[in-house]
Amino acid sequence: MTTCININGTIEDEAFVSVLDHGFLFGDSVYEVVGTRQNKTCFLIEHLQRLRRSANGISLNIPFDDEWFRREIERTIEIADNQESYIRIVVTRGVGDIDIDPSSCHSPCTLIFVTEAHTYPVELYENGIHLAVVSIKRNSKDALNPGIKTGNYLNNVLAKIEAGRLGAHDALMLNPSGQLTESTTSNFFFVQDGRIMTPSLDCGILAGITRDTVIQMAHEKGFPLEEGRWPIEALEKADEMFLTGTIKQLMPVTRLDGKTIGDGKPGPITRRLMNFYQNLLDRLE
Ligand code: PDD
Numbered sequence: 100m101t102t103c104i105n106i107n108g109t110i111e112d113e114a115f116v117s118v119l120d121h122g123f124l125f126g127d128s129v130y131e132v133v134g135t136r137q138n139k140t141c142f143l144i145e146h147l148q149r150l151r152r153s154a155n156g157i158s159l160n161i162p163f164d165d166e167w168f169r170r171e172i173e174r175t176i177e178i179a180d181n182q183e184s185y186i187r188i189v190v191t192r193g194v195g196d197i198d199i200d201p202s203s204c205h206s207p208c209t210l211i212f213v214t215e216a217h218t219y220p221v222e223l224y225e226n227g228i229h230l231a232v233v234s235i236k237r238n239s240k241d242a243l244n245p246g247i248k249t250g251n252y253l254n255n256v257l258a259k260i261e262a263g264r265l266g267a268h269d270a271l272m273l274n275p276s277g278q279l280t281e282s283t284t285s286n287f288f289f290v291q292d293g294r295i296m297t298p299s300l301d302c303g304i305l306a307g308i309t310r311d312t313v314i315q316m317a318h319e320k321g322f323p324l325e326e327g328r329w330p331i332e333a334l335e336k337a338d339e340m341f342l343t344g345t346i347k348q349l350m351p352v353t354r355l356d357g358k359t360i361g362d363g364k365p366g367p368i369t370r371r372l373m374n375f376y377q378n379l380l381d382r383l384e
Pocket residue numbers: 132255281282283284285286304305306307308309310343344345346
């Protein structure tokens with residue numbers, strides 16, 4: 100495995116950021132995680148668009164254009180020379196005074212971190228994972244909007260710790276009004292009577308690129324799909340559940356709070372969508 104870090108256009112094996120970078124001090128940064136197929140980036144346009152939306156959401160000016168990102172990402176992937184790559188793009192507020200006011204930060208720091216792709220064990224895709232509904236609520240949209248992918252993930256870190264304590268692989272979080280939202284680094288879907296449901300963006304979730312692709316795919320393949328607001332009780336009659344995200348892609352969920360969902364195996368709609376998604380990745384240019 101080779102890791103290469105591109106820091107403002109210079110590639111290093113190891114890179115360091117200042118202890119006075121506000122990304123480090125306050126989580127004042129934005130980021131994206133991008134995957135590859137045949138070591139070529141997937142959905143890069145969408146990730147760069149979201150990176151810019153996130154930066155706008157925290158009033159951060161990204162000093163480079165998309166062409167620069169495309170070139171530098173390709174160059175870093177090439178030098179890292181892995182079979183498949185995990186790419187993390189981070190733009191921090193940069194170095195400033197040791198004070199929460201970002202006005203002393205004049206140069207954002209742009210990192211492109213490339214390493215060997217992370218993969219989840221096959222058994223998890225075959226058997227599904229265990230989710231726990233945690234007491235930690237997803238950030239309110241009016242506090243730190245989950246639609247902005249900032250480097251401040253403490254909300255999700257706390258949810259992940261709680262899920263681990265509950266013996267689950269990951270957490271399912273509710274918003275402050277008690278509605279379903281998402282997991283710590285993925286979006287959430289459930290299926291009931293052949294109908295696919297997923298929390299709407301206004302519940303306070305990240306507009307996942309995989310989520311969007313799955314929604315489009317479901318429409319194209321003629322599966323009924325509904326985005327909406329649901330309380331936790333809506334899951335009592337769910338036949339299937341799954342998560343979506345760049346790295347896990349579609350991950351079946353077969354236990355919720357220790358209770359088996361359906362027959363305890365990934366359900367038929369989940370499996371069909373997993374197949375469609377793999378085919379779609381194979382067809383990406
Ligand atoms: N996470 N929700 C949250 C809170 C996320 O952090 C992510 C992505 C998603 C799924 O979005 P997408 O399909 O665009 O990857 C949903 C990345 C993978 C991460 O932080 O590692």
